[in-house]
Amino acid sequence: MSALLSAKNLSLSFGGVHAVRDISFDVEQGEVFSIIGPNGAGKTSIFNLISRLYNADSGDIVFAGESIISQPAHRIASLGIARTFQNTELFEHETVLNNMLIGRHVHRCSNLFSELLFLHSVRKQELEFRRIVEDVIDLLDLQSHRNQVIGSLPYGVRKMVEVARALCIQPKLLLLDEPSSGLNPEETEDVSFWIEDISRDYGATIIMVEHDMNLVSRSSDRVLAIADGAFVALGTPSEIQNHPDVQRAYLGD
Amino acid sequence: MEVLQILISGVSQGCVYGLIAMGFVLIYKATEMVNFAQGELMMLGAYLAYTFINVLGMSYIPGFIATVISMAIIGVVIERGVLRPMIGEPPFAVLMITIGLGFILRAVAGAIWGTETKTLSNPFTGSVARISDLSVGYENLAIIVGTLTLCVTFYLFFRFTRLGIAMQAASQNQLAAYYVGIPVKRIYSLVWALSASLAAVAGVLVAPVSLLEPVMGFIGIKAFCAAIVGGFGSLPGAILGGLIVGVAEQFANLYLPPGIAATTAYVMLLVMLLVRPQGLFASIQQKKV
Numbered sequence: 001m002s003a004l005l006s007a008k009n010l011s012l013s014f015g016g017v018h019a020v021r022d023i024s025f026d027v028e029q030g031e032v033f034s035i036i037g038p039n040g041a042g043k044t045s046i047f048n049l050i051s052r053l054y055n056a057d058s059g060d061i062v063f064a065g066e067s068i069i070s071q072p073a074h075r076i077a078s079l080g081i082a083r084t085f086q087n088t089e090l091f092e093h094e095t096v097l098n099n100m101l102i103g104r105h106v107h108r109c110s111n112l113f114s115e116l117l118f119l120h121s122v123r124k125q126e127l128e129f130r131r132i133v134e135d136v137i138d139l140l141d142l143q144s145h146r147n148q149v150i151g152s153l154p155y156g157v158r159k160m161v162e163v164a165r166a167l168c169i170q171p172k173l174l175l176l177d178e179p180s181s182g183l184n185p186e187e188t189e190d191v192s193f194w195i196e197d198i199s200r201d202y203g204a205t206i207i208m209v210e211h212d213m214n215l216v217s218r219s220s221d222r223v224l225a226i227a228d229g230a231f232v233a234l235g236t237p238s239e240i241q242n243h244p245d246v247q248r249a250y251l252g253d
Numbered sequence: 254m255e256v257l258q259i260l261i262s263g264v265s266q267g268c269v270y271g272l273i274a275m276g277f278v279l280i281y282k283a284t285e286m287v288n289f290a291q292g293e294l295m296m297l298g299a300y301l302a303y304t305f306i307n308v309l310g311m312s313y314i315p316g317f318i319a320t321v322i323s324m325a326i327i328g329v330v331i332e333r334g335v336l337r338p339m340i341g342e343p344p345f346a347v348l349m350i351t352i353g354l355g356f357i358l359r360a361v362a363g364a365i366w367g368t369e370t371k372t373l374s375n376p377f378t379g380s381v382a383r384i385s386d387l388s389v390g391y392e393n394l395a396i397i398v399g400t401l402t403l404c405v406t407f408y409l410f411f412r413f414t415r416l417g418i419a420m421q422a423a424s425q426n427q428l429a430a431y432y433v434g435i436p437v438k439r440i441y442s443l444v445w446a447l448s449a450s451l452a453a454v455a456g457v458l459v460a461p462v463s464l465l466e467p468v469m470g471f472i473g474i475k476a477f478c479a480a481i482v483g484g485f486g487s488l489p490g491a492i493l494g495g496l497i498v499g500v501a502e503q504f505a506n507l508y509l510p511p512g513i514a515a516t517t518a519y520v521m522l523l524v525m526l527l528v529r530p531q532g533l534f535a536s537i538q539q540k541k542v
Contacts, residue, residue, distance in 0.1 A: 051432065078435030089429040091422060102422055108415050115414040169433065239285035 010059035042229035082166035083175035103168030265393035265497020268400035272455035275475035290350035292473015293358035298456030328449025373460035392461035484532025
């Protein structure tokens with residue numbers, strides 16, 4: 001097994017605040033890797049570094065053998081990395097279906113004129129995209145919401161649509177930012193099921209930032225604990241839960 | 254018959270407002286800035302056409318195309334050079350920049366082409382199409398046909414093409430657009446290119462019916478009213494708002510005391526803001542609390 005993604009000595013600060021300090025970790029191909037930590041520990045900052053929303057002060061990120069530290073944010077999807085957001089970032093005025101179809105944007109290879117004329121090749125491509133989207137709809141049980149506009153959907157469904165859009169990119173690496181935040185206990189339980197499905201059916205490697213320790217222990221292969229932007233511990237969920245440094249980070253001395 | 258005649262000239266004037274209003278809306282939707290130099294872009298387009306056709310002696314259609322292409326480039330240059338450095342600044346600062354840009358463009362046009370009025374030579378002047386009793390000047394017909402063609406092209410572009418859809422995506426949610434792989438900044442440049450070339454088309458079409466002068470861009474203020482009447486942020490709304498303002502203005506010209514017609518656009522704006530502030534095609538929703 002080789003590492004799909006390696007973070008090497010990442011550091012990031014905003015003015016005097018050190019959001020991420022010298023963090024390194026490897027994520028193996030096919031695993032579910034969780035990042036935990038108290039509020040403000042720098043979990044989402046690490047995500048934003050990987051997805052190139054923030055520029056690291058120092059360090060490197062290597063994805064599939066290639067450094068991505070200076071790639072622009074819009075190149076991330078075509079490299080095979082998809083992400084979701086803590087508070088969902090969707091196209092509010094569009095339907096679930098359109099939100100998912102645009103996930104295929106980077107895979108679309110047709111030019112302006114063939115699109116305007118709706119040539120055979122464009123039609124074939126559309127049909128293929130639609131099939132991929134329908135598979136994702138089936139996986140995540142979104143059938144009944146297919147033609148609804150995002151603005152009219154409850155929060156839990158929106159979070160699912162965001163995951164669905166990310167899957168339509170057919171990513172090698174999926175970044176889930178607090179998939180259970182704002183969900184009720186029942187929905188949170190579902191999260192662990194679809195994470196398993198995604199990992200199995202799509203072969204996607206998953207990195208997840210999560211607060212719910214139940215979900216983390218059930219779904220993750222390995223867990224990275226951080227506090228105040230710095231490394232605390234890395235290991236299996238049970239190792240992390242019983243780690244004295246982790247308990248100190250959450251509860252104090 | 255007279256009513257119909259006025260209706261047609263109102264529609265052709267309204268199309269010009271609509272084209273400029275579409276430029277406002279395009280930039281606003283994509284970048285959430287209001288470009289108050291939109292009218293000046295139209296003026297610049299008209300002067301460029303004058304340079305290509307009257308000064309350099311190109312014939313009308315190649316001159317037209319050269320104008321549209323040059324304006325697209327100017328649009329990109331303005332976005333890159335003037336507005337991109339303003340990303341993250343307060344909207345008011347950006348607005349002031351575009352107003353300032355309008356002043357600069359007027360001054361530059363005055364310096365290059367002079368302040369006296371000019372006429373763009375065109376293949377329409379003097380020819381009139383007669384449909385039974387109606388007579389429609391070819392220049393007005395060209396405006397109407399040109400606007401219609403552009404509307405259809407825009408509809409197809411935004412509905413079916415990868416680029417058009419990417420533009421809509423970038424205007425709805427930048428972050429989400431980035432992470433489905435859309436280069437949002439490049440899209441902004443393209444939106445400015447599109448908007449400036451739209452202004453160029455408006456400028457070339459309007460030149461035969463109005464005279465070229467550096468202050469002709471003030472028509473942009475009326476077009477701005479039209480965009481609000483139509484519902485700021487909606488492309489069909491921009492055209493419809495333009496048509497309504499244009500037609501109302503022509504009728505006011507005929508039936509109301511002289512001078513009143515000039516205020517039509519603003520009166521309609523005030524009425525619309527009182528009665529239906531979101532405009533005809535509401536694309537901006539009131540925040541629910």
